[in-house]
Amino acid sequence: MKNKNAKNSWFLKALSLTVILAFSVPAMTNAQSGKTNFSGKWAMNSDKSKLPEGQGGGMRMGGGDMVVTQSGNTLTVERTRTGRDGQAMTTTDKYTLDGKETVNTTQRGERKSVAKWSADGKSLTITTNMSFDMNGQTREMKSTEVWTLVNPSTLSIASTRNGRNGDITMTLVYDKK
Numbered sequence: 001m002k003n004k005n006a007k008n009s010w011f012l013k014a015l016s017l018t019v020i021l022a023f024s025v026p027a028m029t030n031a032q033s034g035k036t037n038f039s040g041k042w043a044m045n046s047d048k049s050k051l052p053e054g055q056g057g058g059m060r061m062g063g064g065d066m067v068v069t070q071s072g073n074t075l076t077v078e079r080t081r082t083g084r085d086g087q088a089m090t091t092t093d094k095y096t097l098d099g100k101e102t103v104n105t106t107q108r109g110e111r112k113s114v115a116k117w118s119a120d121g122k123s124l125t126i127t128t129n130m131s132f133d134m135n136g137q138t139r140e141m142k143s144t145e146v147w148t149l150v151n152p153s154t155l156s157i158a159s160t161r162n163g164r165n166g167d168i169t170m171t172l173v174y175d176k177k
Contacts, residue, residue: 035097035121036149039070042174048154050171066174068155073097075115075124095126108132123148152176 064081095115113128143161155174
């Protein structure tokens, strides 16, 4: 009888430890990372956004609806916007969240980006460089986006990019769907 009780006792202890670890390890990992999670379906809010004057709508400047998936060390951003022909266009960009360079290919060429967290893990800065040919000349476009959750249902992306006549800045605000 002692053997059976000892086996049951050991089994219950092992089961208890397994249950505790199953709930505490993900919580500890999340608490240790302390990074904002931008995952969700987002709709651009034109009324709250600050767009540059004379540059067209936010859709052309990178706005439009988007689906963001943040898993482990990867941020995937799928943007849907209306093209010049009136048709919906969807682009997908992936970034690593460890400060290493990632490359996303577009119709115009390769975009090389680096994503870095702020010290407190509440905002993410994505710096992108892109070289492309336009009218026989090689041009370089640099941009910086700072992603911040204003609250659980509002995402702000403040961006700056170089333009023909200097830097163009804007802030796109998204509401969670």
